[in-house]
Amino acid sequence: xSSLDKVSVINVNQQVARLKRQDALFWIVGLMTxxxxxxxxxxxxxxxxxxxxxxxTQSFFFSFPSRFPxxxxxxxxxxxxxxxxxVTAMMAIPLGVASGVYLExxxxxxxxxxxxxxxxxxxxxxPSITYGLMALGFFVYYMKLxxxxxxxxxxxxxLILPIIIVTTREAIRTVPSHIREASYSLxxxxxxxxxxHILPYSSGGILTGVVIALSRAIxxxxxxxxxxxxxxxxxxxxxxxxxxPPFVSGQWLHDPYTVMPxxxxxxxxxxxxxxxxxxxxxxxxxxxxxLLLNGAAIFIRYRFRKKYKW
Amino acid sequence: MAVNKALKSEFSSPQSVRxxxxxxxxxxxxxxLFLCATSSVLIxxxxxxxxxxxxxxxxQEVSLKxxxxxxxxxxxxxxxxxxxxxxxxxxxxxxxIALSVAIPLGTITAVFLSEYASSRVRxxxxxxxxxxxxxxxxxxxxxxxxxxxxxxQVIFPSLSSFNALSAGLVMGVMIIPxxxxxxxxxxxxVPVYLREGSLAxxxxxxxxxFKVIVPSAFSGIASAYVLGISRALGETMVVAIAAGLQPKxxxxxxxxxxxxxxxxxxxxxxxxxxxxxxxxxIYVAGVVLLCFTLIFNMIGQKVRSHMEKKYK
Numbered sequence: 001x002s003s004l005d006k007v008s009v010i011n012v013n014q015q016v017a018r019l020k021r022q023d024a025l026f027w028i029v030g031l032m033t034x035x036x037x038x039x040x041x042x043x044x045x046x047x048x049x050x051x052x053x054x055x056x057t058q059s060f061f062f063s064f065p066s067r068f069p070x071x072x073x074x075x076x077x078x079x080x081x082x083x084x085x086x087v088t089a090m091m092a093i094p095l096g097v098a099s100g101v102y103l104e105x106x107x108x109x110x111x112x113x114x115x116x117x118x119x120x121x122x123x124x125x126x127p128s129i130t131y132g133l134m135a136l137g138f139f140v141y142y143m144k145l146x147x148x149x150x151x152x153x154x155x156x157x158x159l160i161l162p163i164i165i166v167t168t169r170e171a172i173r174t175v176p177s178h179i180r181e182a183s184y185s186l187x188x189x190x191x192x193x194x195x196x197h198i199l200p201y202s203s204g205g206i207l208t209g210v211v212i213a214l215s216r217a218i219x220x221x222x223x224x225x226x227x228x229x230x231x232x233x234x235x236x237x238x239x240x241x242x243x244x245p246p247f248v249s250g251q252w253l254h255d256p257y258t259v260m261p262x263x264x265x266x267x268x269x270x271x272x273x274x275x276x277x278x279x280x281x282x283x284x285x286x287x288x289x290x291l292l293l294n295g296a297a298i299f300i301r302y303r304f305r306k307k308y309k310w
Numbered sequence: 311m312a313v314n315k316a317l318k319s320e321f322s323s324p325q326s327v328r329x330x331x332x333x334x335x336x337x338x339x340x341x342x343l344f345l346c347a348t349s350s351v352l353i354x355x356x357x358x359x360x361x362x363x364x365x366x367x368x369x370q371e372v373s374l375k376x377x378x379x380x381x382x383x384x385x386x387x388x389x390x391x392x393x394x395x396x397x398x399x400x401x402x403x404x405x406x407i408a409l410s411v412a413i414p415l416g417t418i419t420a421v422f423l424s425e426y427a428s429s430r431v432r433x434x435x436x437x438x439x440x441x442x443x444x445x446x447x448x449x450x451x452x453x454x455x456x457x458x459x460x461x462x463q464v465i466f467p468s469l470s471s472f473n474a475l476s477a478g479l480v481m482g483v484m485i486i487p488x489x490x491x492x493x494x495x496x497x498x499x500v501p502v503y504l505r506e507g508s509l510a511x512x513x514x515x516x517x518x519x520f521k522v523i524v525p526s527a528f529s530g531i532a533s534a535y536v537l538g539i540s541r542a543l544g545e546t547m548v549v550a551i552a553a554g555l556q557p558k559x560x561x562x563x564x565x566x567x568x569x570x571x572x573x574x575x576x577x578x579x580x581x582x583x584x585x586x587x588x589x590x591x592i593y594v595a596g597v598v599l600l601c602f603t604l605i606f607n608m609i610g611q612k613v614r615s616h617m618e619k620k621y622k
Contacts (some may be wrong), residue, residue: 019514019516019517020514022514022516023514023515023516026421026422026426026515026516026519027422027426029418030418030419030421030422030426030427031422033415033418033419033422034419034422034423034435034439036415037415037419037439037442037483037486037487038438038439040442040483041441041442041445043457044445044449044450044453044457047453047456047457048449048452048453051456094346095346095349098342098343098346098347099343099346099347099349099350101343102340102343102344102346102347103347106340106343106344107347115351116347116348116350116351118611119350119351119354120350121607121611122354122604122607123350123353123354125537125540125603125604125606125607125610126357126544126600126603126604127540127543127544127545127546127571127599127600127603128544128546129544129546129571129574129575129596129599130357130361130544130596130599130600130603131357132574132578133360133361133364133574133592133593133596134356134357134360134361136578136582137360137361137363137364137593138356138360141584142360158353161350161353162350165350189332189336190336190340191335191336191339191340212444215444216444218446219444219445219446219447219448219449220446220447221446221447221448221546221547222447222546222547222550222571222574222575225575225578225579226574226575226578226592228578228582261446261448261547264448264449264452265448265451265547265550265551268448268451268452268455268456268551269551276452276456279452280452280456283446283448283449283452286446286448286449287445287446287449290444290445290446291441291444294437294440294441294444298437
């Protein structure tokens with residue numbers, strides 16, 4: 001080996017060692033970055049748990065808001081959230097799944113379909129508060145629905161519609177085409193194929209999307225502030241079931257309401273520190289709900305992936 | 311007669327009656343599904359039309375010159391001034407801070423997950439990271455105001471208790487998963503042979519990541535950035551809680567500021583009579599916000615369709 005070759009071998013070895021060091025360094029940087037994000041998430045949860053935990057008692061869940069922080073609770077807020085999300089789900093799920101099915105199974109590649117697709121992407125990017133402004137102008141003042149549960153539910157329904165459409169389409173796309181072909185070749189119609197095969201097989205994915213969308217709706221605050229959710233409500237909506245005929249009533253749809261995030265926002269924005277403790281407790285409840293729903297979504301996705309293997 | 315007979319036989323045959331009913335049913339279902347799909351277009355029109363309709367009367371009272379060049383934004387005061395630039399400046403300041411957190415951290419996370427982490431680590435960490443985006447924004451607002459701001463005040467004693475800095479930082483952390491998830495998808499869509507070719511030529515993993523993978527996936531990564539930008543522009547609760555209520559043209563992150571969205575929240579908390587000046591101004595702020603996000607959405611879609619063409 002000539003001396004020149006020896007020099008270049010040493011150089012190459014140095015170079016390789018340097019690159020390996022850089023690689024290892026980046027590995028550490030990447031891990032630190034990820035840890036930073038996760039530590040932030042953890043400290044958010046821990047901080048809220050430390051301040052809020054003492055307030056999590058039974059009376060906190062079953063008391064109405066009050067001027068006295070230690071007496072205030074979230075009764076009207078979680079009942080309101082439940083009612084609003086119910087309306088949201090009843091509106092967004094059928095509409096979203098139907099749109100997804102149409103776009104994936106029925107539509108042809110034409111101008112109109114393309115417009116709808118671009119439009120759904122755009123809708124998903126519109127800030128949520130814009131939906132609130134639209135709802136204030138259209139539902140509250142134009143349709144005169146007032147500042148009620150039905151307005152809130154419809155507002156959030158429109159907001160999560162694009163999420164449901166997109167996840168439905170993705171779920172349907174994973175059903176392989178031989179399922180469709182087998183169904184058609186036995187003489188089934190399009191709708192029979194969709195109803196008996198496509199929807200059942202993609203239901204895991206659709207359900208995942210629905211759960212994630214609803215957890216988003218539960219945590220959404222801004223659009224409901226614009227449509228005028230009240231922050232101080234010391235009564236519950238009318239019960240949907242009554243002892244007298246006609247036994248069921250839709251009056252609750254037209255009642256004023258408040259929801260969990262708005263109750264929390266109201267407590268955060270007060271200067272007194274005692275209310276901040278309440279805010280932390282409400283935040284803890286809210287956070288638990290969204291994390292549980294997201295956990296459920298991951299679980300559903302995992303279960304269904306195991307069930308159907310193509 | 312013959313026609314009659316044919317018709318008769320057609321109708322009397324139970325099978326063809328069933329077929330007709332079936333065809334009618336299919337048509338009906340198809341039409342219903344089509345109407346559902348079309349409703350999303352109607353929603354967009356509804357949003358744009360409502361916003362423009364309610365904002366329009368404002369511009370009959372206030373000239374565009376005042377709107378763009380007034381020094382202050384004080385529409386509810388005795389001597390109202392309508393300088394929208396104050397709100398736009400606050401919006402862009404918090405967005406800028408958020409992006410300077412979300413873009414570097416999101417990109418590094420994406421490279422790490424896509425090129426360095428094993429598939430088991432990725433399967434576990436990606437959903438966990440996405441929880442960051444699932445936390446309700448009002449909770450982030452609480453966190454920014456009551457945890458991050460006091461923490462920053464230890465380092466910067468001059469920091470006011472409502473400030474753009476902590477709101478922007480927290481918003482940035484919240485946006486990381488939006489950036490990293492999409493970027494990671496784009497990086498994993500880069501064909502394996504490019505990766506293998508680079509590694510076979512003796513490039514290190516790091517060189518391959520930043521000189522081959524990131525440039526090839528760049529349109530996908532860019533569309534992730536654009537999504538992050540439009541998220542930050544439209545984010546409401548964090549800034550409404552933690553950034554304060556003082557609209558001003560300033561790039562000082564240590565002071566209190568106000569964004570378009572926070573203004574809307576502030577005004578709509580009061581009782582808003584239909585047609586009052588407060589009512590009109592929130593729609594004006596809404597229209598300006600919508601314009602910005604639509605522009606960024608359109609850029610994002612252009613970039614993404616560019617990427618899809620590249621790898622087909």
